[in-house]
Amino acid sequence: MELLTRLLGGxxxxxxxxFFLHHDDMVFSLHDIADKTKSRSVLARKExxxxxxxxxxxxxxxxxxxxxxxxxxxxxxVIGYKLNANFPHNHALKELLFDFELLxxxxxxxKFRTVGRIKLFIVSGxxxxxxxxxxxxLLVGEAIKRQKAEKLFxxxxxxxxxxxxxxxxxxxxxxxxxxxxxxFVKDIIDxxxxxxxxxxxxxxxx
Numbered sequence: 001m002e003l004l005t006r007l008l009g010g011x012x013x014x015x016x017x018x019f020f021l022h023h024d025d026m027v028f029s030l031h032d033i034a035d036k037t038k039s040r041s042v043l044a045r046k047e048x049x050x051x052x053x054x055x056x057x058x059x060x061x062x063x064x065x066x067x068x069x070x071x072x073x074x075x076x077x078v079i080g081y082k083l084n085a086n087f088p089h090n091h092a093l094k095e096l097l098f099d100f101e102l103l104x105x106x107x108x109x110x111k112f113r114t115v116g117r118i119k120l121f122i123v124s125g126x127x128x129x130x131x132x133x134x135x136x137x138l139l140v141g142e143a144i145k146r147q148k149a150e151k152l153f154x155x156x157x158x159x160x161x162x163x164x165x166x167x168x169x170x171x172x173x174x175x176x177x178x179x180x181x182x183x184f185v186k187d188i189i190d191x192x193x194x195x196x197x198x199x200x201x202x203x204x205x206x
Contacts, residue, residue, distance in 0.1 A: 011159075012039060013047045018097050018161020020057055020083040021090065027062040027080040038158040048081055058084045100126045100160065109196045112152055116144035119171055121197035126162070128194055134187045137166040140174040140200065171200065178204055 008014060015037050028036070034044040051057045062080030083090070109121045118141040125136035139149065149168055157164045167188075169177070177185045195201070 009047075009050065012043050013051070014097060015039065015159055015161060016044065016047050016051065017056065017093065019158075020051075020081075020161075021094050021097060022162045024083045024085065024090075027060045027082045029062055029078050029080045033081065036158065037161075038155055052081070055084055056087050057081045097161070098126075101129050103127060105194060105196045108156075111156070112139060112149060114145075115139075115141070115149040115152065117142040118197055119199045120174065120195065120201075122188065122193050122195050124188065124191060124193040125165060126160075128192060130192050133191050133193070134184065135165050135167050137164060138188055138193075139166065139168045140171060142171055144168060144170060174200070175204060 008017075016033065016039065019033065019037050030041065030045060030048065033039070033048065034041045037044065039047075048057065052059060058081070060080050060082045061077055063075045063077050105123050105127065108123065108127070109118070112118060112121070118139065120138065120140035122138040123136065124130055124138075125133040127136055137153075146168060153164055153166050167184075174185065176182075178189075
């Protein structure tokens with residue numbers, strides 16, 4: 001338990017660990033890791049040092065593109081990081097860190113409260129253990145600020161260490177596709193899912 005306590009040293013570390021567990025055969029530079037996990041470089045460097053010392057990841061040489069002027073760039077060899085395939089707790093950590101069914105779905109929906117008037121927020125896919133679902137999240141609303149929502153989905157993907165598959169629609173589009181038995185919408189509604197917010201379905205059934 002002491003090792004697990006040291007391993008799971010906070011949200012930043014968990015985010016980086018998920019990233020490596022999901023990309024278990026690839027080598028990444030510090031810059032790439034910070035960029036893909038949306039971490040500050042100084043924090044990413046600190047966590048990478050700690051995880052290397054614990055044996056969870058290992059240092060490997062890799063090549064990365066660096067800018068050498070306004071319009072030119074070149075490949076440079078740098079020290080990168082890779083998941084240690086022989087670390088004895090990798091399987092257990094995957095089971096633990098990718099069990100997104102335990103996430104508070106209402107708290108998840110609340111992350112998007114500032115993007116518009118949400119009328120329908122459905123979670124499926126990784127959030128309920130249904131890997132074959134068309135989407136992980138369906139968001140339907142009014143006056144949706146799409147760029148802001150896309151940024152939140154990007155941050156959520158970084159937090160979970162894997163790409164979150166999502167679809168956004170305004171109410172008019174969703175209502176039309178729902179009533180026309182659109183295959184994409186029908187596949188989402190017919191598949192196992194959890195409607196965290198639903199202010200539409202009853203109205204559409206009238």
